Amino acid sequence: MAVQIIQAVAFFAALIGIWEYGSRSLWWNPVLVPSPLDIGKYVIAKTGDGELLSSCWVTMKRLMLGYIVGIALGIPLGLLTARFKFANNTLGVIALGLQTLPSVCWVPLSLLWFGQSEKAMLFIVVMGTLWAVLLATDHGIRQIPPIYRRAASTMGSSGFHLLWHVLLPASLPHLVSGTKQGWAFAWRSLMAAEIYVTVLTGYGLGHLLHYGRELHAMDQVAAVMLVILLIGFAADKAIFTPWERFLRRRWGLSV
Amino acid sequence: MSLQDELLNAPPAKLQVDHVSKSYVGNRQTVQALDDVSLSVGEGEFVCLLGPSGCGKSTLLNLIAGLEFPDSGFLSADGEPITGPGRQRMVMFQEHALFPWLNVTDNVLFGLNLKPHLTTTDRLGVAKAFLEIVGLTPFANASIHELSGGMKQRVALARALAPNPQVLCMDEPFAALDAMTREQLYDDLQKIQQKRRKTVVFVTHNVREAVCLGDRVLLFTPRPGRIRAEFKVDLPRPRDINDVAVAQLASAITAELKGLLQQSDAS
Ligand SMILES: Nc1ncnc2c1ncn2[C@@H]1O[C@H](COP(=O)(O)OP(=O)(O)OP(=O)(O)O)[C@@H](O)[C@H]1O
Ligand SMILES: [Mg+2]
Numbered sequence: 001m002a003v004q005i006i007q008a009v010a011f012f013a014a015l016i017g018i019w020e021y022g023s024r025s026l027w028w029n030p031v032l033v034p035s036p037l038d039i040g041k042y043v044i045a046k047t048g049d050g051e052l053l054s055s056c057w058v059t060m061k062r063l064m065l066g067y068i069v070g071i072a073l074g075i076p077l078g079l080l081t082a083r084f085k086f087a088n089n090t091l092g093v094i095a096l097g098l099q100t101l102p103s104v105c106w107v108p109l110s111l112l113w114f115g116q117s118e119k120a121m122l123f124i125v126v127m128g129t130l131w132a133v134l135l136a137t138d139h140g141i142r143q144i145p146p147i148y149r150r151a152a153s154t155m156g157s158s159g160f161h162l163l164w165h166v167l168l169p170a171s172l173p174h175l176v177s178g179t180k181q182g183w184a185f186a187w188r189s190l191m192a193a194e195i196y197v198t199v200l201t202g203y204g205l206g207h208l209l210h211y212g213r214e215l216h217a218m219d220q221v222a223a224v225m226l227v228i229l230l231i232g233f234a235a236d237k238a239i240f241t242p243w244e245r246f247l248r249r250r251w252g253l254s255v
Numbered sequence: 256m257s258l259q260d261e262l263l264n265a266p267p268a269k270l271q272v273d274h275v276s277k278s279y280v281g282n283r284q285t286v287q288a289l290d291d292v293s294l295s296v297g298e299g300e301f302v303c304l305l306g307p308s309g310c311g312k313s314t315l316l317n318l319i320a321g322l323e324f325p326d327s328g329f330l331s332a333d334g335e336p337i338t339g340p341g342r343q344r345m346v347m348f349q350e351h352a353l354f355p356w357l358n359v360t361d362n363v364l365f366g367l368n369l370k371p372h373l374t375t376t377d378r379l380g381v382a383k384a385f386l387e388i389v390g391l392t393p394f395a396n397a398s399i400h401e402l403s404g405g406m407k408q409r410v411a412l413a414r415a416l417a418p419n420p421q422v423l424c425m426d427e428p429f430a431a432l433d434a435m436t437r438e439q440l441y442d443d444l445q446k447i448q449q450k451r452r453k454t455v456v457f458v459t460h461n462v463r464e465a466v467c468l469g470d471r472v473l474l475f476t477p478r479p480g481r482i483r484a485e486f487k488v489d490l491p492r493p494r495d496i497n498d499v500a501v502a503q504l505a506s507a508i509t510a511e512l513k514g515l516l517q518q519s520d521a522s
Contacts, residue, residue, distance in 0.1 A: 147348060147350060147352045148352065148354060150320075150322050150340075150346075150348070150352070151346070151348060151352040151354075152365070153322070153339075153340040154320055154321075154322065154340045154341075154342075154344065154345060154346045155342065155345070155365055155366035155369055155414075155418065156340075156341075156342040156366065156369040156370075156418075157365075157369060161369070165365075166354070169354070169356040169357075170354070170356065172356060249398060250355060250356055250358075250398045250399075250400075251355050251356070251398075251400060252355075252398065252400030252401070
């Protein structure tokens, strides 16, 4: 473990060192490729005046709202398609189709429907999350070995008890990987949405990225990219690592 | 007492299986898993079903459990037709069927939690007592995947016994156990069955096991699955599987079983 950490730190230190050296020796145009020092300066300055933090906050609020709505719709709808043939032949087919659609594709439609508004953002994030979660739930329920249901029913479990204490936990490995995939889609679609949709109700990270490009402020662009990367990474660890640890401990799975 | 009296005063059967047939339609062929099987099990009786692989023993247990339904014929428990699974008929499946998302204790608690009129402390107490019986107290908090095959079967036994069902359907429950543990569990099962007057239907491949545990041993033959012979075991309890009397009866039954199988192969 310690060796791994040292290796990683050494690698990134070397990388940043070479990058900084390259920038100073003008191996490339510093306007196009800002130096690590400039990026660091931007981050410190913008954190100091609160702009970066407030953008992070705006973005996270949108992401969480859309993600929660996506899950709250996706799981029950997935249960429906797994349970009822009719739902599977209708909604299930729609889900399969729309899941293959990159969520950026929703941006033009969303703009037409909702205008430059928070609603448009929400819609795009929900569309990014919903179908992946729906399909994962559906698949998770279908792959449950029938013996679990039989064992539970001989012990007197049925209806809501069966759903809550057997079907949902039995499909947990799929639910976790599905919501994780949903998270990745939500995050990507929100960034796309923020770059395209300019709303006056708050500048998110995507907007900072967009204006950085317009102003040719490459230190801003690179710094915001770095922040986006770190948030995605941290959220992934914070939300999914505990679940995956639980799955590993209980199921003995390597997910 | 005359035979007539005996018949008149016979207690009502706990389980009644009347002319039951069941077939499975596969892709290429139809398998007649059970063909006109009738049997009746008295209250507190221990019946062993013995027969080669594929003769419909598990199918019969599933029908008794109410998990599947016959093509024709009729099944009842306590005089009531069996229309679905019921808590009074607990099943211990051939595969352990434990829930991987629950630890050992929570698996045993699953059925108990569905019984009303018990406090949480009572439930936990019962679960602990049965884990003690099957010798798994040190593994009370272990995950299922951390257990060996035999330990899983023991948890499944504790889970089936804990809610105190009247009827216990057991499908080769001890096949994966080592001889020592198995003999221990033969003892425990006989004790529990006698003390609580449980009605047990027990499936096995092992003739000695059947003779050791059963009040009655039923011989099945395959394709189509039928009951071909029946033996009463009148040995005193508790029985030991290594007992000479058990061994003698077992070899007599084995000889008969071989004869029956040759017959059905010849026909
Ligand atoms: N769900 C099913 N679908 C199709 N065929 C089945 C099904 N269940 C059982 N069968 C068939 O019915 C027959 C009896 O099966 P069953 O599981 O009752 O046998 P068994 O006596 O329990 O065998 P074993 O001792 O190997 O467990 C077999 O030939 C099997 O192939
Ligand atoms: Mg079987």
